[in-house]
Amino acid sequence: MKYSTRLYTILLISGLYFLTACGEFLELKPRGTQLEDNFYQNQQQVMEGLIAIYDVIQWGTSGGYTMKMPLLSTASDDCYAGGSDASDQPGWVAWDKFTLNPYLGPQTGLWQKNYTGVYRANLLLSKIDNAPGLSADFKKRVIAEAKALRAYFYFDLVRFFGRIPLITGAIPTSDLYGQKQVEPAAIYAQIEKDLGEARVDLPVSLPIAEKGRLTKGAATALLGKAVLYQNNNSRMAEAVALFEEINTSGVYALVTKFEDIFRPDNQYNSESILEIPHSTKASWGDWGWVNGGEGNVAPQFVGPADFNGNTYSNGWGFCPVTESLAQALKDDPRFDATIIDGKKLQAEGATYTKRYQNTDYFIRKYAPLKAFRSTVGTAELNWPINEIEIRLADVYLMEAEALVRGGGDLSKAKFYLNEVRKRVGLGEVEATLDNIYNERRLELATEGHRFFDLVRTGKADDVLPGFKEGIHEVLPIPQQEIDVTNKTLEQNPGYN
Template structure:
């Protein structure tokens, strides 16, 4: 493949063909006659199909605003929903206070997004298998990437919904509305199968012009994480071995300065293992078209509303930080890179308007900074901030956890935990599970990990009790009622919804 950039200029061409959408964004020459039947004829067209699968990872407006990082931050004890009032984004408020029901919540968008990704990955895999005009080198890598991406989408689906349909290829129209749900263990087994088959065909590193493509390290890290999330202590050393491949392989390293990890001008840095690309190159300006642009609208969401000052740009006031997280981090060196202190901003001359659930503390890691505000298109939906899904500190702490839970090398677990702490000048602590989980809370705060960590460790019911979390129910979202209705109740609703 000559060039592979995960930007909308290529992605929408593929996406438009795959979805049959009537809008063809950034197509200089209309391609209305190019349909699935006469596409995928060569490596260039198959490459466009692959980029279209990648493109789904960055969707944040499918079925409403469903940007994963801020949404999961609001669902956890790290932040509230916020916004102008409780009716601003009722689906976010429902997740924040666990008043979810089959019609209310973020489930429609999350379901649509991830099954769109599964569909596109399945379609591409089918076309790759049937193609006789491509090299084996191209086929192997493209299949590996497609299988990783299918595993990625199913990992989100099983964590968000539990029992879901497991679709691994094209299905007929009569099957479309009668496809049964599979048990979570079967979903996890398929995710592991896809990742194990993907790893050998992926490169250890990629050149700069291919930043954003999946590497072997990303697949290995995700596989280790998937095993840990199944909570089988008998497999923890298996997960630890996989994560050690990533952590000791020499490809990644902890950045010396914690704050450098999240700088928009430091994308794909040495600590980043899996990163979702966003840009303002699309210059999108249409509020009405779902999944239209490549910018990260989550950045706009979390900024202080009507901000006027030197550093930040005006935001919408979502996800104000809880005072619990402020208290937990107040003496931590990572505080200034994790949390914006609004009272301090005001003391320095800035102003902003308090909105719903305001605490005067805001997310810092992805805060909208004036220096990166787009000058093209509609600025609010063209923020060029990437999302780091997996980074080295995450995999260090996951390996340490797996070693402790599996009865492995306690000395190595301690060195991994100490490395994360030492990077910000903190001293050594014992490698207990409590210390490891607390370090995950502080190190990874507001990056979208906390809610699922609470669920998988069995702590969600206690920690989120004052938000209304109900054990045996809120570990997963409800299945969208529209999906149950359209399948004539083939799909069974999750318990207690």
């Protein structure tokens, strides 16, 4: 089932679902469609409605290829766009070079994906009170997950677009095209409200059969991150308290070997706090930008094109790692677990095609590994490689940053900063913002954090060629959204 690229058409969909599997606990076979009025009649149907929300976080082919990890790496100084040439994925190239306009860029898919998630969360929340036969504990947990997921989608939307419509419930048909944008502060307030309420009723840990569902730790980390990203130094103590809750919980621990974090056979490891699951259990073969399977297409994108050699499978040559990141990691113990050195592979006898913007460096953390290539469906679309969106090292570094920015305990900030460095055998450094931001780049390279880090710290204009302050912090609103609302929606500054 294809979803419209327009928010307002999405809102008109009368609750029809195409349910697919989504990780360990989300293993329902597609059940076709069912009218909203006849749905939510028992606990099983409510669960399917929840799965339909979770399903959206896996999407990477909405309105084009819009997988967060490689796309955000392309927008940053971690990677270039790559591909066969500049016309291969022009939206990626436009964000890489900051030649975006209302018609060109990744904005349509990102808008579609996240508002679909918001719509599904709102729908479930509007129906659950009238669903019969639900146990109290089941109902509380489902509401908590739906709210946390809505916050997750809005956190992406506000970072991608800035001023956006805030929709938290059903909208009368007569009002569909009149939803105006609100300031980011209102979006963040809703995110904080949803996560604050959700984390009370989410479980601290999960049994194996439920891996992939949200936990209290995931909601708490996301809440702390949302506070941090608002750049209000007077609130840094709030962020510290949230991060400290995770860091001292005993639930999470740094993985001993850095390279083991990203092994596809080490999913949901001790360091993982928020992980997006992918598998081959719902194999997929549709090349038409339809979100139907649960595989991950990102590894296919980032692998060396036409690769012939050991360890790796053939990729498409997108997201070649920049020379600047390779240079920054040159003498760092994390290099080999972060970057594939193509020249080294060639010296060992491997071959690959050097494509657009080739640097001979490729993403290693989510590379297409031969041992995990799908044997069902279309292999390129079905990589069973999860995405770790928030992990403990990230939270350590966010707490260190919040402590420094808020005038907190610098000895504690230094401890968390150096715990990350100690894991890979690096010596201690002082807890300064420059050291923390540098550590974030090296530790979290190619994981999709760098672009937003540059934007929120005001460094993007100095680091990213083509970036213009006051414009490129956000994407343009998709032009078709503006057109369908008869310009009720306003374009972001600089994109008119």
